Amino acid sequence: MTVEEKNVDIAIIGSGSAGLYALGRVKASGKSFVLINGGEQGTTCARVGCMPSKVLIQIAEDYHRCGILGRYGVEGHKSLTLDGEEALGHVQDLRDNFVDRVISNSTAQMSDEVFLEGYARFIEPHLLEVNGKRVRADKIIIATGSRPVIPKPWQAFGDRILTTDTLFEQEQLPESLAVIGLGVIGLEIGQSMARLGVETTGFDQLETIGGLDDPAVAKAAIEIIGRDFPLHLGHPAEITEEGDKLRVTAGEHSVVVDKVLASLGRRPNLDNLQIENAGIDLGVHAIPAYNPNTMQIGDSHIFLAGDVNAERPLLHEAGDEGRIAGHNASSDQIQAFKRKTPLAINFVDPNICHVGKRWSELDYAQTAVGEVNMAPVGRALIMGKNKGVIRVYADKVSGKLLGAEMICAKGENLAHLLAWCIEQELTVGQLLQMPFYHPVIEEALQAALYDLYAKVETKNSGPITELKMID
Template identity: 25%
Template sequence: MVVKKYDVLVIGSGGGSKLSTPAGFIGLKAAIIEKGKFGGTCLNRGCIPSKMLIHPANVAHSIREAGKYDISTGVKSVNFEKILRRINRETDGDSRGITKWYDQNNNPTYYKGHARFVSDKVVEVNGTKMTAKRIFIATGARPNIPPIEGLKGTPYMTSTEALRARKLPKKLLVIGGGYIACELGHAYGALGADVHLIVRGETLLRKEDSEIQKEFVRKFSKDYNVHFLQKTMKVAYDKKKKKFTLSLEHKKSGKKKTITGDALLVATGVKPNTDDLGLDTTKIKTGKRGFVKVNRYMETSVKGVYALGDCVGNYMFRHSVNFEGDFLFKSLYLDKKRKKIKYPPMPHAVFSNPEVAGVGMTEDELIAKGKIKGKDYVIGLNTYKSSAMGMARIPDHGFVKLIFNKKNRKLIGAHIIGEEASDMIHQAIYAMTYGATVEKLLQMIYIHPALPEIFRNACRKALDEF
């Protein structure tokens, strides 16, 4: 059989499009393989549709809290089906538009189907074999489903189904305590569902700074029900009543209980889409959890085969795979020189309520490394309510926590919980990227009264600790 040859072959149309599209623009013979909808996780079942659902949920939440401003109002009704149909129509339309573009352009060549390696540098899709000077694996990840007794075969939801649902359940059970559970739990809850999170651990968002975790749990638990230290032993589904029943066991006391709901969302992390790529026919290595192993050049154990994004797992964000894709294209095809990837400070955000954002080291990570507060690092923390804008917004939560290196006085970590945290964090991202000291951050003029003054006040408090 004839093996088609390309300069660039990309598997996956999410972050992979950062390579396939510009490769075609500069005249390289390129191809892209996609088995599902164009746009990857972010556009079709991740960050974009979830934020399109969370925004109206935030509006509903704000309406319910209007009483603190002495405004009498309420949410009369929520047309959940119409909200979801609008979201799906928009994202599906964008995906179709990308597909149409690829269909109308001969370069890159678009192959719709499932890609499998048949040898180190030969990939097969729909019976067609192809190779390339460089192959890029960008297959992303999918929801991880835990082996809970009785779960398989029931109509449970993952984030994928939750973002395409048509009916708002009266009572939603959520297994998980990470960002997906907290974001979608808030979205469904703010729109009217009675939400219950079933969490194995003692906190939510366990990767956040511990002070952020504590504040998040305090506020989130006021709005939604959280069951900590609960192990889900069994799932039962009554087809007639259309009800889920979870059998739970407390991880410390051993006390057992059951909880029943109209819908079940499983949000227990993700797993890489590498188990069905035929990697066993190659020398491409993966780790225990299936993530592709790459070196500092983003190259796998097979020369000329690269991997990026969620299937690698260095970072699990769309903005991180965008950075990786841009880096690979620039170094390999514009500069034409292999370079080791060097990530700038990598930010993240959790679009729940409260909203959370962070970049750099947490205090917990510093303590784990043996660093001592006051000797190795200093902290400046300022609450939202202790600000001019706080007087206007009357917040019942929120703060900015900044961590500075004691020796060189540079910002090394920033953690924010509160309104517009995902916007507020950008000042810290810029500061860390360009090595700003606490003095430099205080030289600029901050608009009064605006939320970034909370950041400034945290800098002032940190300065007092040097």
């Protein structure tokens, strides 16, 4: 029996952020295409990632802020109570709104001819099967995203183990929570839950948190975040059942909780694609070798974009990767693209940010480091958020800015400024000739840059504060 095949120029597997950005480039090329999606629609960011987590963070920050109003003479602040069901309902309402916006502006407008719902698998290098239908494509873009990691033994504990896929479906806040894995998600949710009144405890087998590897910033972060909830580092966590609760043990520390948030990273959704039928080797880490500047797997007709490659699991990076994959899948020749300056922001309070080169990537003999402690910064002191440190890195000879790590108030804004400056290959001296208002958090960055400027060899032709003459 002959199975009917649909023939297209390009098949895109996955309608998340990377897939939708790839689709934009493919549509513009005029090539024929199909978009295939299995499971929930609406992008990881809108459904279970960036957006619902930021709603929860905002609720927690506002509630926490109310609790310290007494220092300003506001009476009655201690009698404020939180309705957990109402708070989580608000998170879900906004989450649904974000998801609906994504769907209504993308797949909802597509016909059944070009949007196929179902899980795809490779039959041959150019042939896919989706719910019994077959699609033959000249080029294929894999943008299937990722899913939370849950160790197999933990799966026996059922719904007492939460992930970001299930956290935002909860109708009540737990009385107690253990967060295992203190990367971006673990820190954000852990601090938020603690500020909402949940008895929260954090665990990580690493000696650092938030992906920090600058020792000065990591030390400050552990001290600051540890004031909101206890952090137990350096030992792997084990879970055992204790009645209807769970006991989490790591080293000498043990706690009994109602729920556990497993925040152990994410696994690429590649294992059910049967990509070996396309002649692709998954490699040591179960991810095919690909070029991050072209998104092409080897010299094949297949491209990998977004969280599925586990390289830079961030929405703006997924967008760039989708655009690159879409462009190359639509073109006769493969074009390499320069990737943007790395930028990562953890929305804990205060923000933890990484920009450009990481501490572990630096050549310490050729790198100058500038630093400022947030304690005396006027604007931060006024806000009651003068905790943290900013560390900026530059090439010792040229003075070009290389990167930064920080934990500070409004770090999300400072990180963008620094990323833009690194992208423009500016020197420390050039940055210090920019205008700085008063009083603003940016003055803390200015102080760190002054410290850095004293340690680089390349100086401005005149004093930093000298105005440029008009010809």
